[in-house]
Amino acid sequence: MSFNIPRAGRVVQYETPATGSTITIGGGSNVEVFINPSGTLLALTCNLPSSPADGDKVTVSSSQIVTTFTMGNGTIVGALTTLAVATFASYTYFATPAKWVRTG
Numbered sequence: 001m002s003f004n005i006p007r008a009g010r011v012v013q014y015e016t017p018a019t020g021s022t023i024t025i026g027g028g029s030n031v032e033v034f035i036n037p038s039g040t041l042l043a044l045t046c047n048l049p050s051s052p053a054d055g056d057k058v059t060v061s062s063s064q065i066v067t068t069f070t071m072g073n074g075t076i077v078g079a080l081t082t083l084a085v086a087t088f089a090s091y092t093y094f095a096t097p098a099k100w101v102r103t104g
Helices: none
Strands: 002-007 010-015 021-024 030-035 041-047 057-062 066-072 075-077 087-094 099-102
Touching: 030 041
Parallel strands: 010 030, 021 041, 030 057, 041 066, 075 099
Antiparallel strands: 002 010, 057 087, 087 099
């Protein structure tokens, strides 16, 4: 199951993936992605927005352990490789040099 909840100035994207799934983060200037699987995931791929604008921000968090976490769709500085329970990371897109950079 996947759905988006528009909020003032941000979008909350709720995901309930199975192991081996790929989730794609929708566009927007401030997107919060909450990953809520039924248990530990061995592997999950998370694709960042494909056409970001300068200053776009994405925050990813999980309610469960993700053993192998792969981030895709562009150059990502400080990409996560695993997710622990109740952790998060925020990324901001910088048009020059066309990179997502971990900022939180």
